[in-house]
Amino acid sequence: xxxxxxxxxxxxxxxxLDKVVALVNSAFACEQCCTSCADACLAEDxxxxxxxxxxxxxxxxxxxxxxxxxxxxxxxxxxxxxRAQLQACVAACDAxxxxxxxxxxxxxxxxxxxxxxxxxxxxxxxxxxxxPQGATA
Amino acid sequence: xxxxxxxxxxxxxxxxLDKVVALVNSAFACEQCCTSCADACLAEDxxxxxxxxxxxxxxxxxxxxxxxxxxxxxxxxxxxxxRAQLQACVAACDAxxxxxxxxxxxxxxxxxxxxxxxxxxxxxxxxxxxxPQGATA
Amino acid sequence: xxxxxxxxxxxxxxxxLDKVVALVNSAFACEQCCTSCADACLAEDxxxxxxxxxxxxxxxxxxxxxxxxxxxxxxxxxxxxxRAQLQACVAACDAxxxxxxxxxxxxxxxxxxxxxxxxxxxxxxxxxxxxPQGATA
Amino acid sequence: xxxxxxxxxxxxxxxxLDKVVALVNSAFACEQCCTSCADACLAEDxxxxxxxxxxxxxxxxxxxxxxxxxxxxxxxxxxxxxRAQLQACVAACDAxxxxxxxxxxxxxxxxxxxxxxxxxxxxxxxxxxxxPQGATA
Numbered sequence: 001x002x003x004x005x006x007x008x009x010x011x012x013x014x015x016x017l018d019k020v021v022a023l024v025n026s027a028f029a030c031e032q033c034c035t036s037c038a039d040a041c042l043a044e045d046x047x048x049x050x051x052x053x054x055x056x057x058x059x060x061x062x063x064x065x066x067x068x069x070x071x072x073x074x075x076x077x078x079x080x081x082x083r084a085q086l087q088a089c090v091a092a093c094d095a096x097x098x099x100x101x102x103x104x105x106x107x108x109x110x111x112x113x114x115x116x117x118x119x120x121x122x123x124x125x126x127x128x129x130x131x132p133q134g135a136t137a
Numbered sequence: 138x139x140x141x142x143x144x145x146x147x148x149x150x151x152x153x154l155d156k157v158v159a160l161v162n163s164a165f166a167c168e169q170c171c172t173s174c175a176d177a178c179l180a181e182d183x184x185x186x187x188x189x190x191x192x193x194x195x196x197x198x199x200x201x202x203x204x205x206x207x208x209x210x211x212x213x214x215x216x217x218x219x220r221a222q223l224q225a226c227v228a229a230c231d232a233x234x235x236x237x238x239x240x241x242x243x244x245x246x247x248x249x250x251x252x253x254x255x256x257x258x259x260x261x262x263x264x265x266x267x268x269p270q271g272a273t274a
Numbered sequence: 275x276x277x278x279x280x281x282x283x284x285x286x287x288x289x290x291l292d293k294v295v296a297l298v299n300s301a302f303a304c305e306q307c308c309t310s311c312a313d314a315c316l317a318e319d320x321x322x323x324x325x326x327x328x329x330x331x332x333x334x335x336x337x338x339x340x341x342x343x344x345x346x347x348x349x350x351x352x353x354x355x356x357r358a359q360l361q362a363c364v365a366a367c368d369a370x371x372x373x374x375x376x377x378x379x380x381x382x383x384x385x386x387x388x389x390x391x392x393x394x395x396x397x398x399x400x401x402x403x404x405x406p407q408g409a410t411a
Numbered sequence: 412x413x414x415x416x417x418x419x420x421x422x423x424x425x426x427x428l429d430k431v432v433a434l435v436n437s438a439f440a441c442e443q444c445c446t447s448c449a450d451a452c453l454a455e456d457x458x459x460x461x462x463x464x465x466x467x468x469x470x471x472x473x474x475x476x477x478x479x480x481x482x483x484x485x486x487x488x489x490x491x492x493x494r495a496q497l498q499a500c501v502a503a504c505d506a507x508x509x510x511x512x513x514x515x516x517x518x519x520x521x522x523x524x525x526x527x528x529x530x531x532x533x534x535x536x537x538x539x540x541x542x543p544q545g546a547t548a
Contacts, residue, residue, distance in 0.1 A: 066199040077192075116413060138306055
């Protein structure tokens with residue numbers, strides 16, 4: 001990812017650039033992890049029921065994809081959109097991490113995906129805390 | 138769109154099926170409108186500055202895309218994710234409708250896009266109101 | 275979908291407007307069908323192995339989403355991108371329709387999804403045939 | 412990105428794992444670069460007309476997003492879909508790199524984005540060459 005390089009070359013970069021870069025990187029990494037985890041779960045011949053894990057992975061991948069895109073944009077931002085999208089991302093990553101944690105001992109992909117989701121949720125919270133009105137998530 | 142047909146054939150369809158179908162249709166329609174409006178604004182040789190309109194359109198298209206997908210899923214839903222995604226969609230559609238309204242007299246694509254965004258925001262609110270704990274957006 | 279309305283309001287609309295509108299509508303409808311079909315398959319307690327169907331549905335949803343967005347844009351189009359994207363969409367829709375057809379007698383959602391995929395593949399081919407150099411898919 | 416970690420934990424990983432990992436990382440990085448470049452172009456008060464660059468960036472971001480997701484999946488792959496998606500990605504990345512190159516001297520974000528697009532196109536070609544029937548792009 002060249003996110004730091006790209007975002008710093010904008011004519012009016014965010015005054016929270018480091019936190020935005022960390023969040024964008026975490027969001028795309030989490031989209032990738034969740035897409036892989038859903039796919040790996042689908043291929044498991046497991047005694048455990050991975051249905052809820054797959055569904056939550058698919059949701060979390062979609063939410064993280066949108067978070068990565070929306071936060072990549074720095075032109076004329078709308079705080080209400082940014083804040084609501086970060087809160088949606090916290091909700092998806094928290095739920096997906098909790099779900100993957102249930103299977104982390106049995107399936108290594110669930111353990112790595114749990115870690116990705118925790119990192120992304122933390123990056124969202126760090127950015128929400130740094131925004132003008134503070135975090136409400 | 139065959140959303141009604143598809144969602145009703147799930148083995149355990151939502152008990153808010155009509156509202157979910159209306160929302161899913163509105164979300165994909167709004168993604169399309171916002172994608173078109175950003176593109177049409179980009180091609181305008183306008184006296185008005187459409188920069189904020191394009192940026193908000195791009196965000197709203199991404200948020201609506203994720204809303205359309207997440208709400209299309211009915212298997213083992215997570216209420217916290219659904220609620221937060223619907224609230225993010227309300228924020229994006231409200232902001233985009235307000236932005237398009239500024240140019241609705243001058244640019245027909247902004248007027249139609251404003252209507253799409255209002256419809257999608259209303260469909261989100263109707264579904265949030267019908268969910269167990271009620272809407273908080 | 276207000277695709278016809280939106281695309282016709284561009285300052286320089288496509289000279290294949292009807293075919294583009296049909297394709298964009300088919301692509302977003304197919305994304306929705308494939309997302310729903312993957313989700314409905316995931317919830318089935320079926321004697322049939324739906325693993326390949328779910329995976330193909332997920333791929334086809336992603337490819338159709340990109341097709342719907344790329345073809346919604348009319349500003350300064352690049353024919354090589356449009357053509358390659360339409361061909362990728364034909365490949366995904368053909369494969370997904372064939373896969374769903376295997377389960378169409380057993381699962382109604384697979385039957386409807388098969389029809390969506392066939393329609394979208396046909397709309398892609400119609401547009402490829404109407405483009406300057408003709409279709410090669 | 413933890414792509415290597417995630418993909419290697421699948422129960423039946425690709426026999427081209429290194430090339431797939433490289434491609435998936437390049438595709439998500441390119442989606443991020445193109446999203447940023449479109450946004451940075453939108454904010455430029457440039458003497459150059461960046462309209463075609465923005466449009467191509469938006470297309471390339473969407474195509475790369477789908478490539479990153481489709482190639483992240485290893486369960487029951489369909490070669491026709493993979494091949495066509497990689498070819499669409501080559502077309503989008505080649506066109507976007509050429510477009511960004513026009514502005515690389517003037518705008519640093521276009522220079523970095525050009526490099527991202529070239530890397531992603533190369534990673535697509537390397538994987539196409541390693542697939543059973545060889546590359547045709």
